[in-house]
Amino acid sequence: MKEPEAPQGRRPVAYKNEEFLDTPDARAIRILAEYLEPYAHFRREKVRDTIVFFGSSRSDELKGPLAPYYEQARELARKVTEWSNQLPDDSRRFVVCTGGGPGIMEAANRGALDADGKSVGLNIGLPFEQLPNPYITPDLSFQFHYFFMRKFWFAYLAKAMVFFPGGYGTMDELMEVLTLVQTQKVNKKIIIVLYGTSFWKEVLRLDTLVRYGTINAQDLELFQYADDTDTALQILQEGLTQYYLVKEPPVPKPREVPEI
Numbered sequence: 001m002k003e004p005e006a007p008q009g010r011r012p013v014a015y016k017n018e019e020f021l022d023t024p025d026a027r028a029i030r031i032l033a034e035y036l037e038p039y040a041h042f043r044r045e046k047v048r049d050t051i052v053f054f055g056s057s058r059s060d061e062l063k064g065p066l067a068p069y070y071e072q073a074r075e076l077a078r079k080v081t082e083w084s085n086q087l088p089d090d091s092r093r094f095v096v097c098t099g100g101g102p103g104i105m106e107a108a109n110r111g112a113l114d115a116d117g118k119s120v121g122l123n124i125g126l127p128f129e130q131l132p133n134p135y136i137t138p139d140l141s142f143q144f145h146y147f148f149m150r151k152f153w154f155a156y157l158a159k160a161m162v163f164f165p166g167g168y169g170t171m172d173e174l175m176e177v178l179t180l181v182q183t184q185k186v187n188k189k190i191i192i193v194l195y196g197t198s199f200w201k202e203v204l205r206l207d208t209l210v211r212y213g214t215i216n217a218q219d220l221e222l223f224q225y226a227d228d229t230d231t232a233l234q235i236l237q238e239g240l241t242q243y244y245l246v247k248e249p250p251v252p253k254p255r256e257v258p259e260i
Helices: 022-044 069-087 104-114 146-154 168-180 199-203 206-212 219-223 229-246
Strands: 051-056 097-098 119-124 141-144 160-163 191-196 224-226
Touching: 022 141, 022 146, 051 069, 051 104, 051 168, 069 097, 069 104, 069 168, 069 191, 097 104, 104 119, 104 160, 119 146, 141 146, 146 160, 146 168, 160 168, 160 229, 168 191, 168 219, 199 224, 206 219, 224 229
Parallel strands: 051 097, 051 160, 097 119, 119 141, 160 191, 191 224
Antiparallel strands: none
16 A cells, blocks of 8 residues: 655655665665565566576677687576576576676676576676676666675575686685585585686686695585586586486475575
8 A cells, every 4th residue: 555645844654764764774774675675576587596607897709818708608608598498397497697797797698688588687886887787687687785685696596606707706706605615504506617727727726725724625526617618518407407406305385585
């Protein structure tokens, strides 16, 4: 039922008081809104889980040393979406999800659209303006203020993640998800693919961490490498089939809101 407008001279109800909603006292409300609004859209669009693509926002299809990865990300997203569209499920399985910006993110959203599939964009307000790319499904395009709520939605629905070459943001997401998996803070299997073996081995040098004893040798088994879209697709298909299509656990009783 529509609330009546506040009579002249009377304060508006709190949840319509924009002046209050922009204050530090209302921060918890703003955080909760970035939690509940995406959930409502995912439920309405029947998005059950995602494959998240990470990578540089500075690479595109026309220029730069990472230019070849644009078309490869686009091709992989298209192949994954074509495969997902063939699965016998009323809900949308393994939907492509990105950070919603340009570069590799744009390429992945674009590839999903090439396959007539939907895709998710989780954008973030930055000092240097990052606008949503035009290939995201409009009802699945979100704008976040809080990095940690954006990160929550990257991880909560993800069954797989593909990391193309990127900078601080890409490595931040990679290190965070590896830490969550290593410490068993996620109670599900996440298939992790590092796309571009030479780039990642040159940048990360994780064998050094093993040599110094800061991680165990088996921690290197938390992810796999791929250098072409067919290999990456095979890793994703095999992992997702094994953990989510063949041996999928019973679906728990739905909650009103997802558990943080």
